[in-house]
Amino acid sequence: MTASLPLGPVLRHVGPTSATVWVQASAPGRVRVAAQGGVTAVADTFTVHGHHYAVCEVVGLEPGSAPPYEVFLDEERVWPEPDSAFPPSTLRTLDPDAPTRLLYGSCRTPTGDTPEGVVRYGPDLLRATARRLAREPVRDNLVMLLIGDQVYADEIQEPMRAFLRDHRRESGGEGPDGEVVHFDEYAELYRRAWSDPQVRWLLSTVPTLMVFDDHDIRDDWNTSAAWRREMDGRPWWRTRVTAGLGAYWVYQHLGNLSPADRDKDPLWARVREARLDAGDEVDAFALRAHEEPESYRWSHRHDLGGVRVLMLDTRCGRALGEGDPSDGSRSILGPGGHAWLDENLTGGPDHVVVASTVPVLLPPAVHHLEAWNEAVCAGAWGGWLRGPAERLRQALDLEHWGAFRYSFGRLADAVGRVASGERGPAPASVLLLSGDVHFSYTAPVRHRDVGGDGSTILQLVSSPLCNRLPANFRRMARLSASAPVHLAGRIMTWLARVPPSPLRWRLSSGLYFGNTIGEVAFAGRTARASWYHVAEGGPEALPEVRSAVDV
Template identity: 50%
Template sequence: MSRLVLGPLLRYVDETCAAVWAEVDRPGTVRVTAGEHVAEARTFTVHGHHFALAELDGLPPGAALPYTVDVDGERVWPEPDSPFPASVIRTRGEGRGLRLLFGSCRTSVPHDMTHILSHGVDVLRAYGVRMAAEPPEEWPDLLLMLGDQVYADEPDAEMKEYIAARRGDEEPRGEVADFEEYAELYRRAWTDPEIRWLMSTLSTAMIFDDHDLRDDWNTSRTWREEMLKLPWWRRRVVAGLGAYWVYQHLGNLSPSEREADAVFKALRENDGDGAAILDEFALRADEDPASYRWSFARDAGGSRLIVLDSRCARVLDPGARSMLDEGEWAWLDAHLTGDVDHLVIGSSLPVLLPSGLHQIEGWNEAVCAGAWGARAARVGERIRQAVDLEHWAAFRRSFDRLAGLVKEVAAGRRGAAPATILFLSGDIHYSYLARVRRSRVYQVVCSPIRNPLGLVIRIANAVASLGVASLIGGLFARAAGLSAPPYRWKIQEGPWFHNSVATLDLRGRDAVVRWHTAKTATEPPELTPLKTVPL
């Protein structure tokens, strides 16, 4: 009998179309049935794993359709005696607005008290528990996962045991090395019953951050040169990007984008194992980032969501550092327009950091480029990698360029100005709301879902959000010859260091953001409000 290894995951959904992704234990035909609507997809195989993406079309707009999944005629979803409601496909409808659930940085450790004390409560799991008790009209429309969906460089103890059983002390010790280990990492991340049900019934979009590959991924040219010296790195980056394409990126694509995707076409047309196809693509994507686009955009509920690749698309050449390559900038320029109620820009890395930290990152970039001489540049590089000075502020020309584009949208020079322009981000393991002065441009950060900072680092980050830190950071930046940023902004709410997820409600020209955390020592976990802010 065929069985699901992972999924089903509800991925891209619009007014009339929905994509359902699954991993199964053998080659076969996956059939998704939603009322009178049926879609079938043959599996494709990579590295001995079998995947399918079934695409339902012609669905009625604004509908809520329970669905089932069969493999070769055998029912595999929903599971027998499931305590959860039926998994539902909810198509977009006129006048419904958009509710986003988002967050980042989720470790996949057990839910016993030992791990609650070390990692806190899994707030996404808690959200799934609450959602299962609510009517579908109360559910979010989209789950946006903003990076570090898996920790390839910091797996938990059970995953390390699995790795050791496969290859002993072979490098990289205690880290994921190949596609098989990535497949196991994703399986462990997404098979908790509450998580599995939530991801089967919420349309889900994802973008990577560093830990999906490795800490500090593409921080600098020096970092890349150091990693390329390691004999195991090429295998790791090929496996990481290949697994990301299969498990995360493929479902981000619209039907027309999938149809045009050369990798998807080659894998579907391949009769055997497509490992060589996927590996060749992943290696090319790493060595020539301009060869493939990981960023994506969706229009829904009168708003536009743009999700940026702020890791793989970087240009790291000294003197020409850029968060995005020129192809990405051209794509972003085309999508950064008005004539929408709200413009939402997802970036795993915050664009507007606490101002003191922003200034320090700019100073560090200038020092690494030689502003204070060669010796200081070497020290600056060690500092950059040691304390993760790698956000938009550490790519100052890119920050200024993005700020200029957003200013044009906010001023109505690219179509009618949106009611709000919102950067949604994660990465930094605390949450806050910042606002650009005399504008409706906001930075909304929600992080982590489950991976809290230690006390000392919490205190350091809290201090970085104070006004005195901004003054000190400004002194350092000016000493390195930097001009003032094109924006002035201030943290209005936070920072908070709880494990959390956030919802963003966009209805007409109104916007409300809510952060949620979870009570400890309750099973099942209980979601509780953290902060609600109308924008």
């Protein structure tokens, strides 16, 4: 059998002199990454539920370099593929003195830009970004942030449905129609998401950091304690969340870690020590992470030149208490997540970026609605309304930061302290990068305790990469951003005795419902945010800037 890579190589965590390359191999063996100039790295594959993976840590590279590289499996070259139309893949390391540029986005359904796919989902901005970067010289610290819904485990297309039918008929596996449940099914879902030639080249040459959102596991994952109880009662859910978190660790989270952090990861040690297949170890870890969220930290920090990036877990680590919204028993980060954020959300860098998959700041009317709903679910208007309020929460997806008063207040306080210089030298900006909502916007923020000489605070949202909203949902979203609904929301929160927020914000750009990928270019103490889209043209059209704003 000819050796091959079903997926990868994917360039993940990079430093000034090192680069992490993740691959999925067709068979167990030894993977070698060979960079131009004679620098190489070798790693044996590890196996999880019959699938083979490797993580190669290439060290000894020059800061700010981008040497081309090849990948070998048992001395057979498996990358680059013959006759590739793209430039060679490169190991792009960080230059501490160079400008930094972040690409970010979320919510992608792979379509290959087929005519029917473009009609329903819009053009794929990951594919378009690959075409753009293949033509542009890159001279800065370019890093891509994929902030949620890298795969849709609960909203799959017909080819994947056919795979599930065949797989379950052959394996005897069970699960709901149209949703993945088992690790093998997740493996196929990731293969379909990342094997497009254009996306594959992009991931092989641009360092990428990732974090999950709900659809990586299931829509509205951990919305509330009531949602959790309902899902725990379904016979297939335990298998689903175990497979989903295990696959996430393998495919996404493992590459986020620096070499030092990976060596400290308890699961990584067990996986490497497994003699044959580490599936049992991964399953046990994933189930514990689900049942005991404080047992593992999914959030991660990266210092990219003068920019600090904090990637937040706003899903698995949630605390879902049903008491007073202000007592911390219900929080979007959980106790450990908040402690980690307090430790890392400090001054000192030129810019601080908080990447939260769900926006911290929604259109103000929606924020008020979520805050009101949380209060009513907790009994602010009497016990008889708690049930209807919970049903409304789940029906309208009222589960962003506004629906977690304790977490929102704690983050707002931390941002204010950083922006005012109370936690070290104030950065030029504190940027909140988000996706999730399937529309894009800018929201300038004022904090009541931050004067004119404090940091700029800005919410930037870019979503989706490829999954645009149907027309009826767009109409609802536009209504939610209207002035009358905003006023109604303020009245409702006042009647529910929700304390006022220290933050004031507005949407300065309106809502854009097309597919986008966001970009923030940093240069010293300045920054510029842009949103790229594909205005018109076929599957080979290049993205162009739709809007931009100086930070």
